[in-house]
Amino acid sequence: MTEEIQSKKNQHPADGQQRVVIVGGGLAGLSAATALLGRGVSVDLIESRRQCGGRAASFEDSEDGSLVDACQHVAMGCCTNFLDLCEQTGLGRFLRRDRTLWFIGPDGSRSACTPATWVPAPLHLVPLLFGMNHFSFLEKAALAWGMVRLAVRQKMSDGDTELTAAQWLHSRQPERVIQLFWQPVIESALGESIDLVGISAVRKVVVDGFLAHPKAADLLVPTEPLGEIFGEKLVAWLRGQGVAVHSGRAVTGIQYDESGKATGVVCGQDLVVADAVVLAVPWRAAKRLVPKLLPPVDESFVGSPITAVHLWFDQKIFDLPHAVLVGRVSQWIFQGEEENSVSSEKSCRAPAKEVEHHCQVVISASRGICDGDRNELLETVVNELQEIFPKARGARLMRSRIVTDPTAVLSVRPGIESVRPHATTPVENLFLAGDWTQTGWPSTMEGAVRSGRQAATQLLKMTDMKAECVVKDLHKNAFIRLLVGQ
Template structure:
């Protein structure tokens, strides 16, 4: 085993250059620390990645990523590193109902949160007034829901059915919203994860539900822009360098990370790779994949037409196979658009052509310009473990940044951040691990950005109410 001399001065090594690793590096660099990132692929960015556009040249995102206004750490990272200008902010959410009815739903700035959502909820043309009221009531009941420590947590679907949400409201609102926000199907996600979407993503603040949509390819934003920013501040980034193992002492402390048979000494390590890879590097610190710790797939269907077909920046297609459509680049006689389907497990039994045809048919139903358009090229991209499945029980096994080893820390969207597996979750995890690693070396390091401010009305209406215990309830009845 060779020991690399050039890196003997370095203090913190980060394994993995996804958003978690990059966010950790940014925080540590800001704290004045020497950082080296080892990234296995040619480019940093991890799952927030792009591929070469087969039609127009340039880059296309493997799957469209969006953040919400509540993603304060992701937005803060983009602002600090000069990337925020490449994020578009959509305040209006466009819904296309089962009959093709369009609704442009914009939260109002005239009412305090959570009443700002009234135009969004009541603007959904595909619902009757009774359904709209049921939805508003369901949203508030969800905000006040409390699973209680002793109970087996219900899934979102079981809970929504138990409070009598109409089937149409579940299918045409809760299902698309929850599945796209959490990346997992409504009959598997936990009630607490669902409550987080409702409160943090919608009710908490007038800007919580704003969509932040990258206008540049993710590969350009994170693989180039963010890495250039880090390198300009002294971070060393080594790509194409998979870490094969960590050299650890008997007490678990890490002496070095190993790439290509070479040991790189370090004083602290942040392992910021997905949980399966982390399980290989530090099996003693990562829970084994079981029914509580599993991945959930997301599929992107990329379509290139011979003309511009999608006349909205984005749209939620409810009651269809396609869940979201995003308008892509339009160049000359070519246009690109992307349909995203979360929780795509078993979709069309893996028949990509069948899925492509179904999606194209749906686009032709809702976008008149698509009817006469010729499909030039199509790609179906599925990541089978796109995100951690936030099922009941998962929070009990997600590990925190600090581990039993004094100088070894974990980051990644799968670690215990309290957030679902998202860019925000990844950035939070990186920042939490950076604080812990810096602290282990006696260096102060700034932590998380504050959440959006919750006004008193939000705090009152969204305060969880513990379910009454059966004995107390029965004694009251008596």
């Protein structure tokens, strides 16, 4: 046990403050801790891994020791709570805002799609949708109409059963538009196949991520490794604000008194006392810790895999910040940051060492792909890049690494919203957070941050300190509100 936690266990803060213990140092736990600052409570955050950040994590590159994200994460302009957290903690400067979305069609044609800022929503989408060179005019019109139909809540269920995205789309959108827009966009936004996701989750992406506001579809791309942004900088910031962060400590149980109130958490042999507990761990860990407080997790919660293919070439193979590769196995490609590209040269004292250029291909809903032959997948991805980018044909692949998280995100299948648990539980001082809880958002960084803030809001309500910690969505104009029925 760390010295700090040792000295604090079994005792309340000297000034009589309420003691809150947060279990789990992913974005949900870190956001709950941030939301509780300045509210007159003392906060201990306990994380089982050596580093906080959870799934928004990086690994140490075996070649030069630099940090590489296990998988590229991006947020969108509509992720108001995630962006607010980054601004509040000084991390906003490590996010780059790409207003232009680059699409590369099946024929290799490039489209620079930039939403307009000078027209009211939803007209801002005209240059984005009509800028896609791989679609005919009629296909673009069908896509725009499809978005509007979805937004106005067309029939979303068949009897009592919510339709999947594929079921909804197949009778309403041209096949090419499904394959070259809906499939890549839905799969990357929700991390799950269009055959499995519920249509209401897709509606959320369309309304909040595209139609709602001219800045909604902006892409926010981290410019530093996630492990550095969240695992180091955010944790250092929290510690500076008085939060006690204990990493490398797994919580193995929750302690209750006779009335059923939580009194602390068990960390191996030790009990850390608490007036309130926020459990911000993934659903499997939550099931182990509080099985009776959860819905039937095994039946309802399924994870969806995401695969990142890391490639180090001897030269830069493309000149865009990112690109959506439609109609291919590779779905997105991200340029390594310039600094990352040269870091191997910088860190290597031996002058003979060659410069490596890192890029990353991301494949969401990679079920089937990640179970197969890795060399085959690598070959497919490299061949696709060579078809698209002339420079890739002359480049030498120096090394590669394939990273798959088999349960990267919660699969938002039809009906899942009714089972995702709320922040409050039957135990009045025990709260749930995590991207799998009821946030109204898919399993994303925004969902995780919201969940932490929701738990903090409920916790403060319990202590009679009313505070709404969740910030509002981007402003929707009157026309959008009318369109979506809000």
